[in-house]
Amino acid sequence: xxxxxxxxxxxxxxxxxxxxxxxxxxxxxxxxxxxxxxxxxxxxxxxxxxxxxxxxxxxxxxxxxxxxxxxxxxxxxxxxxxxxxxxxxxxxxxxxxxxxxxxxxxxxxxxxxxxxxxxxxxxxxxxxxxxxxxxxxxxxxxxxxxxxxxxxxxxxxxxxxxxxxxxxxxxxxxxxxxxxxxxxxxxxxxxxxxxxxxxxxxxxxxxxxxxxxxxxxxxxxxxxxxxxxxxxx
Ligand code: SAM
Numbered sequence: 107x108x109x110x111x112x113x114x115x116x117x118x119x120x121x122x123x124x125x126x127x128x129x130x131x132x133x134x135x136x137x138x139x140x141x142x143x144x145x146x147x148x149x150x151x152x153x154x155x156x157x158x159x160x161x162x163x164x165x166x167x168x169x170x171x172x173x174x175x176x177x178x179x180x181x182x183x184x185x186x187x188x189x190x191x192x193x194x195x196x197x198x199x200x201x202x203x204x205x206x207x208x209x210x211x212x213x214x215x216x217x218x219x220x221x222x223x224x225x226x227x228x229x230x231x232x233x234x235x236x237x238x239x240x241x242x243x244x245x246x247x248x249x250x251x252x253x254x255x256x257x258x259x260x261x262x263x264x265x266x267x268x269x270x271x272x273x274x275x276x277x278x279x280x281x282x283x284x285x286x287x288x289x290x291x292x293x294x295x296x297x298x299x300x301x302x303x304x305x306x307x308x309x310x311x312x313x314x315x316x317x318x319x320x321x322x323x324x325x326x327x328x329x330x331x332x333x334x335x336x337x338x339x
Contacts, residue, residue, distance in 0.1 A: 113238075115240070116236075117145065117235070118167070118237060120140035120141075120232065121282070122231070123232075125172075126312055128298075130184065130296070131209075134228075134296050135228065135289065135293055136227065138229040140227075140231060141223050143222075151222060154216055154224070157216060161212060161213060161243070162210055162212055162242075162243035163240050163241065163242055164241045164242075165207075165226075165231075166208055166237070167208075167236060167238060168205060168206060169205040169207055176201065177194060179193060180192065182301075185258050187302075210243055211227060214227055224240070265326055266327045267291045267294045267329075272332050273330040273333050282315035286315060293312060294328035304323075306324030306325070309322050317334065
């Protein structure tokens with residue numbers, strides 16, 4: 107078969123500046139907001155005429171940050187603890203023969219005052235992700251309430267999130283406060299650690315907007331230790 111080439115129609119702007127901490131699927135961090143800025147020549151209001159009547163959209167995008175790592179026929183899904191292997195086509199792994207992602211996200215609004223920008227919720231995408239296509243979600247065709255979810259049947263367990271006094275005080279001076287607080291809680295509740303790591307003393311850092319959030323996890327509780335402002339990339 108001949109290869110095909112596609113041109114990105116837009117770019118994602120999201121709070122996630124690095125892969126660590128990004129939710130594994132869109133609905134898992136409901137407070138994570140992102141925008142999709144359409145690129146010329148697709149940034150004409152005509153391209154989204156009628157889209158505002160839909161509550162959700164499918165995004166097809168490129169896993170651009172992991173392209174160079176290629177693919178393998180078997181992968182280890184975090185949901186199986188990082189040990190058991192399944193076929194790449196039985197997974198949502200980023201390491202695919204064609205590194206394409208598919209996310210269903212709530213459409214909050216469309217701004218056509220300067221080009222076209224879609225406001226979206228439930229982000230699971232890295233800042234700068236190239237988007238290849240947008241399609242409206244059609245509930246009567248695509249909602250399948252009795253579908254089987256294989257090894258990901260049902261939401262993952264979540265952690266309780268607590269704040270140190272220091273982190274609470276630092277939160278107020280962060281550029282992205284107040285929405286940052288809800289985002290931190292959503293991200294940490296998902297337990298962003300790699301599946302095989304469980305060291306209660308280890309301090310992790312996750313970058314959200316322009317903040318570096320330091321935390322540790324012990325006995326099912328994620329504790330926000332401190333928040334520092336970092337310079338934009
Ligand atoms: N919902 C999509 C899907 O099913 O195709 C994405 C699922 S994939 C498991 C989600 C993970 O992809 C995130 O947790 C993050 O680690 C990674 N990711 C997000 N954006 C990416 C990008 N632009 N390049 C590489 N990896 C990315």
